[in-house]
Amino acid sequence: MSIFINKKTKLLVQGITGRDGSFHTQQMINYGTNVVGGVTPGKGGTKVAGVAVFNTVEEAVAETKANASVIYVPPAFAVDAIYEAVDAGIKLVVCITEGLPANDMMKVYPHVKAKGARLIGPNCPGLISVEQSKVGIMPGTIVKKGNVGVVSRSGTLTYEAIWALTMAGMGQTTCIGIGGDQVIGTNFIDVLEAFEADKSTKAIVMIGEIGGSDEEEAAKFIKKYVTKPVVACIAGQTAPPGKRMGHAGAIISGGSGTAKDKIEALNKVGVPVAGSPTEIPVLLAELIKKSKKKAVKPAAKKTAAKKTAAKKKTAPKKKTAAKKPAKKKVTAKKTRTTKVKTVTRKKMAAKKK
Amino acid sequence: MKIHEYQAKQLFAEAGIPVPAGEVATTPVEAFEIAERINKPVMVKSQVHVGGRGKAGGIKYAENPEAAKVLATNIIGMDIKGLTVKKVLITEAEDIISESYVGIILDRATKKPVIMVSPAGGVDIEEVAAKTPEKIFKLHVDPVEGLHMYQARNLAYKLYRDIGQVRQAADIIMKLYNVFWNVDASLVEINPLITNPAAKVIALDAKVNIDDNALYRQKRIAEMRDIESEEPSEVAAREGDLSYVKLEGSIGCMVNGAGLAMATMDLVKRYGGEPANFLDIGGSSNPQKVVTALKIILGDTNVRAILINIFGGITRCDDVANGIVAALNELKPQIPIVVRLTGTNEKEAANILSSYNLPFEDTLDDVVKKAISLAGIEN
Secondary structure (H helix, E strand, O other), X not given: OOOOOOOOOEEEEEOOOOHHHHHHHHHHHHHOOEEEEEEOOOOOOOEEOOXXXXXXXXXXXXXXXXXXXXXXXXXXXXXXXXXHHHHOOOOEEEEOOOOOOHHHHHHHHHHHHHOOOEEEOOOOOEEEEOOOEEEEOOOOOOOOEXXXXXXXXXXXXXXXXXXXXXXXXXXXEEEEEOOOOOOOOOOHHHHHHHHHHOOOXXXXXXXXXXXXXXXHHHHHHHHHHOOOOXXXXXXXXXXXXXXXXXXXXXXXXXXXXOHHHHHHHHHHOOOOEEOOOOHHHHHHHHHHHHHHHHHHHHHHHHHHHHHHHHHOOOOOHHHHHHHHHHHHHHHHHHHHHHHHOHHHHHHHHHHHO | OEOOHHHHHHHHHHHOOOOOOEEEEOOHHHHHHHHHHHOOOEEEEEOOOOOOOOOOOOEEEEOOHHHHHHHHHHHXXXXXXXXXXXXXXXXXXXXXXXXXXXXXXXXXXXXXXEXXXXXXXXXXXXXXXXXXXXXXXXXXXXXXXXXXXXXXXXXXXXXXXXXXXXXXXXXXXXXXXXXXXXXXXXXXXXXXXXXXXXXXXXXXXXXXXXXXXXXXXXXXXXXXXXXXXXXXXHHHHHHOOOEEEXXXXXXXXXXXXXXXXXXXXXXXXXXXXXXXXEEEOOOOOOHHHHHHHHHHHHOOOOOOEEEEEEEEOOOOHHHHHHHHHHHHHHHOOOOOEXXXXXXXXXXXXXXXXHHHOOOEOOOHHHHHHHHHHHOOOOO
């Protein structure tokens, strides 16, 4: 299994005749992605890498039944391309293009939501569901099939982290770059929720960076709803305040958005933060070990406690005190889970039927 | 991109926001002439891209043109937080009855513009937010609907009781929102928004930052860029289509990708060094970019070793290697360079560089450690 894309994904490439579009169309096909068509106004009727090109997304969707699109068009036209895709009924739009004005993004975001679609990016490397489908520009050679979900605001740093996992023998389910801009369509929480619901994903790696408060929000979400082990990595500990570090969103402004704050927030909810990408698999292995122990321990404790309680009636105080808060925690978590997880649960229930 | 106060005030004035009369001067004589034209006491305000100008002595009151000339002589050439003052704004001095704050920024969490007002103006608003958050009032605006008059008026009521002043402030907030939207600003700010003895509401200061991604369609604003007020190496990097930020350390870094560049800098620090810069050569692998990047790093006299870290995806390692060779031949660097090229076409890259005797490392951690040892930093 995987999230967002799989073998059934039928992909359109918007801007397929451009330099990047044509190159990556071939790369995606080589990986096994089902690229069903491309769109470039004025180039309809031609072919790129054996793929039919259409003048409009509407026409392409009618002909090919595409359900996802990837955007490589230049920044001045990329926002329009997002509108065109969702208006034609596409439910997953991945925008690779970098340099979209924030004002335009603020306007298109609610439109995408209203159409019930998902936007990933802009300014992102896309995603790979290992051995199923690749949408975007991530190198297909570094991934390996497994059970770790990877989500990141970065591009090459993600590759570095994926490579470290692969070298350590820890394969992946889906690897996704959500983009480095200020306004992005899919944030950490959206992806964490999807990974939590995905049965084949057993552990999660989250790569953040300075700027904004997405990592802090993710930490809160993890505490409440994520049961799978999560390891993080935060880039930009040495970044000075007030300077944009490449990504439009990577800026410490007004003293907020520092790496220190993010690391603290994550550590507080039990998410270890790697100091280097190579440390990620090490921390993840430790955490998986621990969580397995944890999963065993409470049960063992309970039976042990029951036994001792049955034997020694004189010293129950400590035991009950230790038991009660543990119980409370579990119930609290359950009630909270039911509140927000209704959507995911409905989906799961639907699948079961 | 940042623009100066005098440029921001020009945008405000065009939008109909009341600002004190004023003009910019680059010499004391000009300052004298402007003050004479204004024909009232003036403020002499340094125009640099940094906060806390007043505290640093960069904003002074002048009773008459002669005093303005003397102050301009002192302030022009002054150093404020590492930036040299090249221009001063000579502007009509106002008597201040009250000081408020109005600002609009993009709120990333809600993906909407947020208007913030506070009756506690004239001071650092971040300090107000930290110490007395109850004195800051926020309104998120629907980016599609825009700002409604009643919303602006509700905010104005947080600042003033007098209906006359409320109306003036509401009008200013509406117009400020238009400026924010029309120039693709990432921040617009009036601090302080004052009332004078005639009960008039005036924008005494103005700050506007522009979204770099929108500069392609904001030609006029893009031309407002004051290259003289920026770090020359950062200007050169921008012209070479590179992302570069100068820092104080001694390990020069050249990396592809912003996230990886930051992670590399973090590792430099972790292993006992200090990064000299952030530099992202971007996704393309144009060899000329590599030459420009190395030229910029070598121009920093603090640099004692350079590390090149490339994780090839779209970027092809052999292209980068060709760029390194061109740079070595052209620039003949005298300081050690250590290289890690991994991913797409890494073998070809190793072949290209084999005759150049550059230290080659396989992993991110190793290339950082090597650079630090080559820089002669004791660990």
